[in-house]
Amino acid sequence: MKNNFVIQPYGKKPYHTGVAVPIFSLRTHQDFGVGQFSDLKLLAEFMKHSGMDIIQLLPINDTTIFMNWKDSSPYRAVSVFALHPIYLDLTPFLAEFTPADRQLYLQTQKELNALNQVDYEKTLTLKWKYAELLYQKIGIKTLANQDFITFHQEHSDWLDSYAAFCTLRDVFHSSDSSKWEKKYHSFSDSLFAELLSDSKLTQKINLYLFVQYLLHLQLKEAVEYCHELGIAVKGDISVGVDRKSADAWANPDLFNLDMQAGAPPDVFSKTGQNWEFPTYNWEQMANDDYAWWKLRMKNMAEYFDAYRLDHILGFFRIWEIPTDAVRGLLGHFAPALALPDWEIENYGIPFRSWGIERFIAPFIKDWVIDEIFGRDNRDEIIFHFLDYIGNGNYRLKEFVNTQHKVTELSDVPEWQIQGLFALHENVCFVRDHQNPNLYHPRIKMMETSSFREFGQEFKKSLERLYNDYFYGRNYAFWEEQVYKKLPAIKNATDMLACGEDLGMVPDNVPDVMWNLKILRLIIERMPATDYFISDLVYTPYLSVVTTSSHDTTPLRLWWEENRDFTQRYYNEIMHWSGVAPEQASPEIIQEIVGRHLNTEAMLAILPIQDWIDMTLDLRVENPEDERINNPAYTYHYWRYRLHLNLEDLRDNNDLTDFYKQFIEQTRRSLPGEE
Structure with a gap:
């Protein structure tokens, strides 16, 4: 049909x-x-x-x-x-x-x-x-x-x-x-x-x-x-x-079954996300x-x-993670223009002369162990998990030399598991998954102790390489890739196309989406710029605006997450004076929802929780109960269910009249609606 x-x-x-x-x-x-x-x-x-x-x-x-x-x-x-x-x-x-x-x-x-x-x-x-x-x-x-x-x-x-x-x-x-x-x-x-x-x-x-x-x-x-x-x-x-x-x-030929898809570190997870999909x-x-x-x-x-x-x-491009890794930090973008050794050395980095292993193998010294596990635990960690290889350096024993092997350990406390993961991730570069003679700077490289061990001159060189790689080197290449596949897929049907373009977004993504008439996703609290929120005044028409998503906390819970952020938002964005209330009242939710409905976005689609929280009588008592997913956990139990029956919502004339009148006072009801 x-x-x-x-x-x-x-x-x-x-x-x-x-x-x-x-x-x-x-x-x-x-x-x-x-x-x-x-x-x-x-x-x-x-x-x-x-x-x-x-x-x-x-x-x-x-x-x-x-x-x-x-x-x-x-x-x-x-x-x-x-x-x-x-x-x-x-x-x-x-x-x-x-x-x-x-x-x-x-x-x-x-x-x-x-x-x-x-x-x-x-x-x-x-x-x-x-x-x-x-x-x-x-x-x-x-x-x-x-x-x-x-x-x-x-x-x-x-x-x-x-x-x-x-x-x-x-x-x-x-x-x-x-x-x-x-x-x-x-x-x-x-x-x-x-x-x-x-x-x-x-x-x-x-x-x-x-x-x-x-x-x-x-x-x-x-x-x-x-x-x-x-x-x-x-x-x-x-x-x-x-x-x-x-x-x-x-x-099976349509998938790289020896790799995993995920996401680099973001607001949802400091160690990246591993979705475990090929x-x-x-x-x-x-x-x-x-x-x-x-x-x-x-x-x-x-x-x-x-x-x-x-x-x-x-x-x-996708964030691609080896199947022997558990967290996302050891991944790299694929496809991507990886670096040969000589190009790395052009930045003044002694990549081969110091030994490639210094840059791609876990950097482990006594002070690194102390930093991750605590000085009192150093001897225990060395005895159980590390081999001494000279010059103050250690390497992981074979039975824990991948993150996947670490997960198979029994009777090992969680703090040691997480510490071993961190040792694996203490590298400055990762090998390309297709060509082992090419390399990618490890995401968040400058936060590693491996990076901090270098002198200031080499740190500056590594940082310059890092910024060139992640913020420009691949942009034109990735644009070429998307135009090869996405138009054919999008044009297969007449459905309205919307894209979830959150995260580490290359500068040219908005232009590509506009050219292909794919609506962007705008979540105010997840800005694409250095400003602390997305300015809804500049929301483009070809976009979907929302207050929350299934991966974020609903508005009421978000309001209570970061007191400093909420206070700034209350004064600078809402333009309400004084001390921000500790909890989001219906009036606060209504103000936030109203500003979203008044944007230029073609679609304003809000979670049902945020709609209901515009009222006092119908909202659930504990805002934590409204959360759908927590992306920090690979296996979250998705079980959120409305506390209200749809029959009762439909038959609540006061409620539906309130919504209708509220919407009619916004841009959503501009002339042209029948």
Whole structure:
């Protein structure tokens, strides 16, 4: 079914207002401990009454990798095409269950819905239990239906491999295909045919096909209802896929499975982020004109009018980390123009004459050990983990000579684990991952004790090299890379493209995004300049402005994080005098929200928590309970759920009238709106 709903820049309605909320966070009376695709209908009705017109979601793909609560992150997909079974609404099928099963379902539903947060494991387990019961009742009939046959034919490029992967994952109790029988290590049409020759495996495969079909129908129905109310729906395209995914299993040549993607140090993590995803093999993808990406975009366009391209900087370059590293500091940008030894020496650095190992191997002396572990612990650390190599220098013993090996230690306290990580990172350069004769300055090099050991002359030379490398050397090269791939991917659909361009952003990124008509992301507290906030006065039209994101603290919690920052913001930005209150009152939230809605940005999409916190009566007591994710932790439990039912929000006329009038007093209601 073609999506004819269009939201584009400079349209009949120039400015749009919306709500950002994960599906799993929605709450209605008919849910089953988690939000469901059908909840979008109630959310759309609430927004219609409130004068809003766009919903922004997090990724909605199946994430069943670990088969436990770690799968709660929507950014670690087992398939970037398959929808998550946890969002299936089984209520329309209750009549298909026996009275006993129906009664148990309703009782369990009541218990799960009473929880303040999502119980991911219990909810998903029970969803699958009832999905299997439903398949036993109507599965064969459904799969024989022509509508299903058409759905299967149109999605077979990914659907068959996904169903086969999930089946084998269940059989071997692992998502790591290298641990399966050898003949199952990679997908092929012949392998799929072999699986279908086994009646038991066929039943499992058909169950996965059946559930995907039901999810597809429910999401399509919900989105079409949103469109009837004039509400657009914006999806989210995660930056990567898990190495233990159906996508990597079926298309291993499209990924660098010996590398990991992440991010350099930023406001979220001082040691960088390691997402553990394989990086993309862009050269291989270019051979068929990015067919995999185009298929992914067309699949998204079946449901969404717009999308957020997570970490758009990854299309310029990605932060690539070796698989034996744990934290992000030992990574480097890829692709990037790495440095040969002679070019490093042109900066006056005796790279070869002093020995390359001095620059690329962990620099470990007594005073370094004391600094990291404490003087009283020096002898213990040396005895257990280090070998003396002369001239006051040490090296890590073989059993801890990678960060990954360090993680395998047992009965070692956390402070020693972190200290060993820091020793590994105490280098000035890292080798290029493709060419070992080329080098990259280690990110945050000047903060290492290895750097501090040098004299002032060499420090200045290293700092000059560092700044040349990170702030200019690669910019034109990265721009060339992005123009090779991103236009073809973006132009595969008519969806409105938005990019998440936060972090260590090259100067030319805004121009590239403007040329490609991709909306930028503006978060006031995360400035792209040296000023302490982003000046909303200069927000460009082709942008999305928001008060918070799923990775940041919501406004109320942010207000309490840094007292000095809040005070400055209160006086210089809000222009309110006196001492800033310790907590953000509804009036403070309203002031901040109002300034965002009055920007030139085409889209103003705010987290539902920040909308609700504009009121006093409806806000949750503890603002900490509103946080969705903490990026400082690789495995955060994503379980935030609204404390209010959408039915009650929709039917609260005082609330929806307040929102509507508030929005009408801002730029969001400029002439042109019907």
